[in-house]
Amino acid sequence: MNIVVCIKQVPDTDDIRWTKENNLDRANMLSKLNEQDEWALDYAIKIKSKFRDVKITALSMGPNQAKEALEYALAKGADSAILLSDKLFSGSDTYATAKILACAISKYLGDFDLILTGQMASDGDTAQTPVSLAQMLDIIDVTNVVEIHNADKNTAIVSQKLDNTINMIEMSTPCLIAVKKECNEKYKPLINDYIRAQDTIIQVLDAEKLNLKKDDIGIIGSPTMVYKAFRPELNKNTEEIKEDIVQKIIDFMLKVNE
Numbered sequence: 001m002n003i004v005v006c007i008k009q010v011p012d013t014d015d016i017r018w019t020k021e022n023n024l025d026r027a028n029m030l031s032k033l034n035e036q037d038e039w040a041l042d043y044a045i046k047i048k049s050k051f052r053d054v055k056i057t058a059l060s061m062g063p064n065q066a067k068e069a070l071e072y073a074l075a076k077g078a079d080s081a082i083l084l085s086d087k088l089f090s091g092s093d094t095y096a097t098a099k100i101l102a103c104a105i106s107k108y109l110g111d112f113d114l115i116l117t118g119q120m121a122s123d124g125d126t127a128q129t130p131v132s133l134a135q136m137l138d139i140i141d142v143t144n145v146v147e148i149h150n151a152d153k154n155t156a157i158v159s160q161k162l163d164n165t166i167n168m169i170e171m172s173t174p175c176l177i178a179v180k181k182e183c184n185e186k187y188k189p190l191i192n193d194y195i196r197a198q199d200t201i202i203q204v205l206d207a208e209k210l211n212l213k214k215d216d217i218g219i220i221g222s223p224t225m226v227y228k229a230f231r232p233e234l235n236k237n238t239e240e241i242k243e244d245i246v247q248k249i250i251d252f253m254l255k256v257n258e
Contacts, residue, residue, distance in 0.1 A: 001054045001153050003044045004105060004115045005078065006133070007037040009062050009069040010123040033069045036118025042183035043148050044116050045077040049185075051152065055079045057109055061089060061100055067202055074197035075189035082108065086206040091219035098132035100217055103210045105137065108203075113153050113173045119143060119180035130178040140171045146181035 009031045041058070048054040058073035060066050061084040070081035084104055092100065105112060115134075120127040127143065134141030146166070147159040156175055160167045189197075207217060215221055241248050 001047075001051060001114070001151075002109070002112045003047065003054065003056045004109055004112045005037070005041050005044045005056060005058050005073065006101060006115065006117045006130075007041060007058055007060050007069055007073055008034045008118075008121050008123075009060065009066040010034045010121055031065060031068070033072055034118055034121045034123075036120060036122075036180065038118075039182050040116040040118050040177075040179050041073055041076055041078065042185060042187055043177075043179055044114075045187045046183060046185050047114075047148070047151050048077065057082060057112075059101065059104065059109070060084065061092075061097060070202050071194075071197045071200075072189070074200050074202075075193040076187045077193075081200065081202045083202055083204045084206075084210070085204055086208075088207045088212070088214055088218050091222065092217055093222035093224045094126055094128035095132055095224070096217050096222045098129050098136055099221070100210065100212065101129075101133050102136035103212060104205055105133075107210060108205070114151055114156060115139075115174070115176040117176065117178045119145075119178045127178070130176060134176040137174075137176070139174050139176055141176040141178065142169055142171065143178040143180075145177050145179045148177060148179070151177075 010033075011031055041056075044056045048056060056078045058070050058078040058081040060070055060082075062069075064083075064085055066085065067083055070078075070083055074081055082104065084100055089100060105115070115137075117130045117133070119130070121129075130143060131141055142158060142160055144160050144162055145158045146161045149157040149159065151157070151173070153173060155170055155172055156177065157168070157170045158177060160169055161180070207214070219225070
């Protein structure tokens, strides 16, 4: 059974930087693995622990520094890793990103049985890439998954939460599952795991290897664009109280409720 886990390295929210095109300057920011993608990776490892002959491939698109996220995925239990990296990919929206991922999976990982992703990334919160990827690969997808009960080469059984309703869904593979709840089994790498990860070669694919044209990817190939991006300004009016503290608090609360 072959599982592909799509992961993304996202910027640290305390170190946001922008390019002149209003895109995140990912190459020059502190980054970390997107939390929901790590949940997806944990679910994949949980499946691997139950069945023999399960292979996990971690797949990510980003600058060269995204190798750090892939090395972490290898340390946690992924068997191989692929980085999609090219300056032409820069500025890709969710549609172009899904196109690049779909191309890589079709060309290099075509025998997959299951694709696992996080529901959304903390740097966008659109939740568009997983469903777009499934559409481009022409496979079944289910989102808002809070539990994967079983998955093998034939079927996958999951719980999906929509509003206040839990749906139990059984679907045939290959399929894509987007998780939005943390796996109940966390896998923390040990020092030997990190050593093994460092000795594993991460395959790097660019636009040429994927046979992608400049007009189909990046900013040019993205139908959506960021019109404006800015850091919100927080203005606070504070007052230091040294005397009659209780009365002044009461007066303030009464004033607010007027």
